[in-house]
Amino acid sequence: MTLNVALLGAGRIGKVHAKAIEATAGAQLFGVADAMVEAADALAKAYGAKVLSIDEIEASSEVNAVIICTPTDTHSDLIERFARAGKAIFCEKPVDLSVDRVRDCLKVVEETNGVLMLGFNRRFDPHFQAVRAEIDAGRIGDVEMVQIVSRDPGAPPPSYIQSSGGIFRDMTIHDFDMARFLLGEEVETVQASASALVNPEIGKLGDFDSASIILTTASGKHCSISNSRRATYGYDQRIEVLGAKGAVSAENQRAVSIEIATADGYLRPPLHDFFMTRYTEAYAAEIAAFVAAVESGTAPSPNGQDGLKALLLAEAALKSIEEKRVVAVSEI
Amino acid sequence: MTLNVALLGAGRIGKVHAKAIEATAGAQLFGVADAMVEAADALAKAYGAKVLSIDEIEASSEVNAVIICTPTDTHSDLIERFARAGKAIFCEKPVDLSVDRVRDCLKVVEETNGVLMLGFNRRFDPHFQAVRAEIDAGRIGDVEMVQIVSRDPGAPPPSYIQSSGGIFRDMTIHDFDMARFLLGEEVETVQASASALVNPEIGKLGDFDSASIILTTASGKHCSISNSRRATYGYDQRIEVLGAKGAVSAENQRAVSIEIATADGYLRPPLHDFFMTRYTEAYAAEIAAFVAAVESGTAPSPNGQDGLKALLLAEAALKSIEEKRVVAVSEI
Amino acid sequence: MTLNVALLGAGRIGKVHAKAIEATAGAQLFGVADAMVEAADALAKAYGAKVLSIDEIEASSEVNAVIICTPTDTHSDLIERFARAGKAIFCEKPVDLSVDRVRDCLKVVEETNGVLMLGFNRRFDPHFQAVRAEIDAGRIGDVEMVQIVSRDPGAPPPSYIQSSGGIFRDMTIHDFDMARFLLGEEVETVQASASALVNPEIGKLGDFDSASIILTTASGKHCSISNSRRATYGYDQRIEVLGAKGAVSAENQRAVSIEIATADGYLRPPLHDFFMTRYTEAYAAEIAAFVAAVESGTAPSPNGQDGLKALLLAEAALKSIEEKRVVAVSEI
Amino acid sequence: MTLNVALLGAGRIGKVHAKAIEATAGAQLFGVADAMVEAADALAKAYGAKVLSIDEIEASSEVNAVIICTPTDTHSDLIERFARAGKAIFCEKPVDLSVDRVRDCLKVVEETNGVLMLGFNRRFDPHFQAVRAEIDAGRIGDVEMVQIVSRDPGAPPPSYIQSSGGIFRDMTIHDFDMARFLLGEEVETVQASASALVNPEIGKLGDFDSASIILTTASGKHCSISNSRRATYGYDQRIEVLGAKGAVSAENQRAVSIEIATADGYLRPPLHDFFMTRYTEAYAAEIAAFVAAVESGTAPSPNGQDGLKALLLAEAALKSIEEKRVVAVSEI
Structure with missing residues (x-):
């Protein structure tokens, strides 16, 4: 059987997922929907798929x-709708920026026995997967402390800030999920500091561009997250896990691994930008995992609950900054 | 216009090229030929292509x-045939193991104004391309000395040795081409030492598994090549170019870049194997380059002459070992 | 003129300083005092110095x-005594474990116009100095975020914990000083989490062996500190500073920089242990700096105030853990 | 007992050795001789030693x-003289630039049961020692191929070239010794190519500044040496040994190990210059080894024969270039 997949949203990330579907054995891009017809049309044509409306996708017995790669504020409605329609759902993070809305939406998914996978793509990075595999293999013993450095090459325009939900819900959310992925134990408390060092405009809008966060678990494990919206040297994404027997880390990635030695020193190229x-x-791997889960009838991971839990950490971080104290996740 | 490409040989490397054609905009896999019909059939089916005989491909006005990914001893005949048929040709290296046969074949290509690209894939490795680009950008000044370390993870079975033409024509041939690619000047002399340290059976068959080679050019540039058929830590492929103003090098590649620190030390995974x-x-990049050259009507590179020149270096290395002296390439 | 230096305390660190004095042009080890006469005798003999009592050192016009390398609880008394005696003082950190006692002691130093340098040796590490020099040279622009990873190879015995003042006053104190050295701006707030993951005995004594700390400054700069008493792979000491134009970091150090590649991967030796x-x-460099300051009549750095400020950060970290909130340094 | 050591030659390297003697327990600098009295005087004063003539040193029963750190052309005479005088001898390489003179000199050493250690300092580099130790520990199995890259930061003035004996006797001599140290088997054949790429003046004087060399042993092991007189990025000294079970390498060394990341990429400082x-x-370690050997009455290593053997390889390399062929060391 071939899984017929419909894509909702033919934008930047939609194109990436369309390509991934086509590259996944056992799945094909069946239809594309987008408010901008030209975008849907171009993508459908490139992969021999149909241009469909959301209604048509919902109604199609073939899909x-x-x-779901549509704007964030449409995610939860679409999830509910397609859960009720009995379609397996892959949705870009977040489910919603509101914790209450996410909870309601996940209730619908649960009631409909819906299949929902959330797009925390970093869990599928081969390097981070290898880190997780080493932990699982017992190579570093019990996990004690996790360090995450996550920095964007440059800050988004202030206009984006407002719709994004702010740095914690938009950017750090990935790191919160990564922390949970690596700690192997739920986070109990959050404390954070943040400031607008890169662009004061971001600060005026009530958001931050530089943040330091500490998470702790019931057994006393820690995770430190360091965020900045600006790393001139590229997209800086490092993780490191200290355990009782050792540590495992994933290095940064660059397009080419060459080195130039001159009188100035030894220079390697900047990171991916x-x-x-x-x-x-x-x-590619997350879509392959989604297809594999749907085809085998197993529950996909990460799921809606993972999305909710990461969002709770973001809310707790915000509360911690506001109240200048350690916040228990259970307070949110 | 879409370039209709026919694949001759549906084996291991044929599959790689089939995938590359499909991934290249402006080209499609039109037909597949293979003496083993099942292999041709499977590959054709996977990409919606036809199973064709070589005669059919030759005769088809659509191709x-x-x-060409067939066994080595068929390459030169097929090149001549398709050059005469007016098809653009991409052929896996080598054109032939015999210098005379290569020369005859290339004469046919020339007389027919044939378009022939040879599969020295390493020139298209992004890391090696970046090294070349830095040289071209003048970052290290005039090239003076090139170091190539090229080691296989393990020696092939002695049975393969006999059909391969030996280490220089089979393995070092890639390094000879890389030397030419990096030196930017033709090689004038070759000297070499070689032995069978990995497997004495290889030595009994008159071949070697460990070799050191020095190439020099007219202006006095040097290239050192170090080959072994066995590197337990993986597929070891390093290049380094020293110039008047500095040096540029390409590091080895591994599937994942993690590091595990324990009481034993800091461990990174082995290289690709x-x-x-x-x-x-x-x-992928070499096929894209071939397609781009054919579509734009420019001469593809590397071409048949590059194949011949690398083979001459292999012959000179063998003669150097036999006669224990520096051999001029012009002697071959 | 040669600076005649007397050493108080001929233990482990005393021997290191004795050697450093002898290696510093313009200074010599004049006398050694230690409650254990054999220790003083051995060290004095090795460098041609005299065994003296503390009273004799105080009274000597030649010194x-x-x-001062004596036990911690003698530091402040000795500093006051020798400040009054008009001797330039180098004292191992800390001045005292009590903030009040430190303040009183520094008052005496101030009233006597005493010269006091404190042994925050890490500021003199050539790698960390090079990091500071790059910041000063403007290479990374304005400092925004500092990351300090500081992990001991193994936890001290619980018996030591009690006299040490705990992890923050004993171990993190170095990182607090390093944070101040790198931030270039005073720390305003501290928040921390800590637990006993390495050895529960340490927890029973009310101390911690694993800690995560966030410091912030008035202008919104951050510093993250990650501490553990156990890193199986050696003495892990890394710093990284992110600025507006880039980042600068100092790597870990090992005795030999070799790499072994086998089928298991690429292995580098553990760090210094x-x-x-x-x-x-x-x-060696800190003693040379002390000698240079004394000889030139300039104020040595780091001084007693630096010792006090680092201690205040330790106190604030403890208070933060106790009260589960962000603590202003001004509260201490 | 304390070993009384007399230093002949108070120049650049003499000062290094003087410091090393003083730092070695069980040895002291007793006297210094130099044709330039001021140089001898300064060094003697710094370490509390006597200024002596060579005759006085020879005659002294206390020494x-x-x-021996005097000019090269005095080495062999001084070795013979002090071997006859019954003094243990450490001599900077080479014994002499003439193979015949070296042979005669070593005959005297042998006849007098002289103790002679030769200053191939690199054998005592901790990183290279660690490489040797890993080989000895069987970590890489039987040694098969050695790679030595050895490049100076800059070419010496042509005036120096003439007295140096040329690149092979002056610079590569260290690499020849390192090859022997690592191969663990005597070299049987040498082949080389060389040119003057850095400075044509060097070529006009009949010498080279860029060289590639292949050494082979009886069992078929290889060593490649790559030399250049100019590496803009510093003093480039790398070794790598491939064995049946893996490889071990020593990386380059720099004064500080920091890294600066900016939009231009990741920059590490140049190497030692x-x-x-x-x-x-x-x-320091070679002098300590010399002192230890003399005190324990064991034969020091490397000795005069090691000096001779490295020189034979230099002669063979020169002959190989002249005659454009592989040269057996036994021919020299």
């Missing part, structure tokens, strides 16, 4: 699964 | 280009 | 400077 | 050992 080139393999 | 995973991007 | 081998050069 | 800073530890 087995949907990939864009999350799409940095996480090319991860995007 | 614009062929990719197979040339196909090591040179995945290079294989 | 220009003292180096002891602070004395890791910071050999720093110990 | 146990001599260190001078052999004395690069090999500081090696110089």
